[in-house]
Amino acid sequence: MAEKEGKKRKRQSNGVDVSSKKVALGADKGSNIKVTFSDNRQNGADPVFVSAPGLTAPPIAFKPYAKSTSGKHTNALPKPTTHDLLLQSSQHPQLDYTATSSSIDQHQSHYLAVYDPASKELQITSAHHLSLRSIPRKISEESKEAKARSFAQQREQLGREFGTKKAKKAIASKTENAIVKGGKNGVQSGAQNAVLESVADSAAAAPNQEQVEQDLLASKPIPKPNLAAESAEQVYAFNTLIPQAEARLVPVKDWQEKARAKEEIMFSHRYPAHRVAAVGCTDNILKLKALSYLNLLMDFHDALQNAGRGGKKVPKKEVLSKKLAAWPGTLVDLVRRRFSNPQNELPKWHQDNLYTHMAALTLYVDDWSTNTTDLKDDLKMENRQIVQFFNELGCKVGGMTEKDRERLGVGKAVAGTMRMAKLKLPLEFPKPRAGRKR
Structure with missing residues (x-):
């Protein structure tokens, strides 16, 4: 079809092509990673992952054996898709080790990725996955043990x-x-000794109670605490509560100027409204950013919609942008991705993660001793619910003392209904509840 007459064409550039794509905020120039996939290896076979459940394999060499799954791959290099691999070793004095592919891996593929930070290249290659087993070696009749056997x-x-x-x-x-070692008539073979030694090594390598508790704590929906902290201020650092990419986008200048000029600032929540004047007049920018970020999380929480079974969901993009129009769009999107799952939903784990981050931010703003009443009212919760979230952070929650009441200017009648959450060392996290006995 012929072009319409009078249609304007783009002016030729001056030898410089300017991309029309927007640059992502927070991304450094030259940070692209080159990803390559190597399927046809010319210098040897593919790497091998070996899992040894219940075993601690000694440092011994293995002999590889490969068998093609079809005749057309007989002379080709062994690949996970075309060959079955077997590793065998008899270098141990009493045990034979064999690594074979598991039946579970028939419909699974495994890959190895190696990243070179100098060239910023990520190379991915396919890999075999084998499961290691050990069996006691059969003792021949000509062995020393057979010659030393007694007449009985x-x-x-x-x-x-x-x-x-x-x-x-x-x-x-x-x-x-007669399995008991050192019995009157029982003689334990070398193979049995080797098996028991292998079990002992596996038991020694098993995680201790402290490691189990740390792993359990890491799986909880709370900010990652610094268990090696020497003071309460080091338990939940600022970068732990607010990632650096989000902290750069949190607005505080307008609040600071109005607070120093003693101008009125309108809020939808009680907690930031009761603290912005005192925090804004100081030079502590991090604390002011924490208060502003907490206000954003409260607005984000209010914008969520019910999703059934106690869950929440993020509204559509245009609806969320309208409800959070006062905040930078990039910052809102980062918060959405941080506290919701890929389906833009907030099941119980994600909701608890949002609530504990809010609670930790109030501790940061109030110097690790906060009155839980304002946050409870802003989130429309009961005392037992808000107390549980502070307990999950390792806080001690109790009634308001006379010193706290005088410092906060609270009357005696009202102070009896309030709770104070204080973060002190050593931290005390709730113990996991045991199941009911049948």
């Missing part, structure tokens, strides 16, 4: 081979009861 043991061997059913049963019962 030789009679037992003859009884196993040529004895009556009653005799065989008696010998088998005696053998089962």
Whole structure:
């Protein structure tokens, strides 16, 4: 089709092509990573992942054996998609080790990724996955142990081979009861010693109670605490509560100018309204950013919609942008991705994660001792609910003392209904509840 007459064309550039794409905020120039996938290896076979459940394998060499799954791949290099791989070693004095592919991996693929920070290249290649097992080595008749057997043991061997059913049963019962090492008549073989030593090594490598508690704490929906902190201020650092990419976008200049000029600032929530005047007049920008970020989380919480079964969901983009029009769009999007799942929903774990971050921010603003009443009223919760979130952070929650009441200027009648959450060392996290006994 011919072009319409009079249609304007774009002016030729001066030799410089300018991209029409917007630059992502927070991204450094040259931060792109080159990803390559290597499927046809020319220098050797693919790498191998070996899992050893219940075993601690010694540092020994393995011999590889490969078998093609079809005749057309017989002379080709072994690949996870075309060959079955087996690793075998007999270098251990008493045990034979064999690594074979598991039946669970028939419909799974495994890959190895190696990242080079100098060239910013990520190379991905396919890999085999094998499961390691050990079996006691059979002792030959010519071995030293066979030559050193006593006359009674030789009679037992003859009884196993040529004895009556009653005799065989008696010998088998005696053998089962003679496993105890150092018994009067029981002699433990080297293979049994090796198996028991392997079990002992695995038990020694198992995580201790402290490691189990740390792993359990890491899976909770709370900000990651610094368990090695020497003071309450080091437990939840500012960068832990607000990532650096989000902290740069949090607006505070307008609040600071109005607070110093003693101008009125309108809020929808009680907590920031009661503290912006005192925090804004100081030079503590981090504390002011924490208060502003907390106000954003409260607005984000108010914009959520019910999703059934106690869950929440993020409204559509245009609806969310309208409700949070006072905040930078990029910052709102970062908050949405941080506290919701990929389906833009907030199940119970994600909601608890949002609430505990709010609670931790109030501790940061109030110097690690905060009155929970304002946050409770802003989130429309009961005392037991808000107390639980502060307990999850390791706080001690109790009634308001006389010193707290005088410092906050609260009357005696009102102070009896309020709770104070204080973060002190050593931290005390709630113990996991045990299941009900049947």
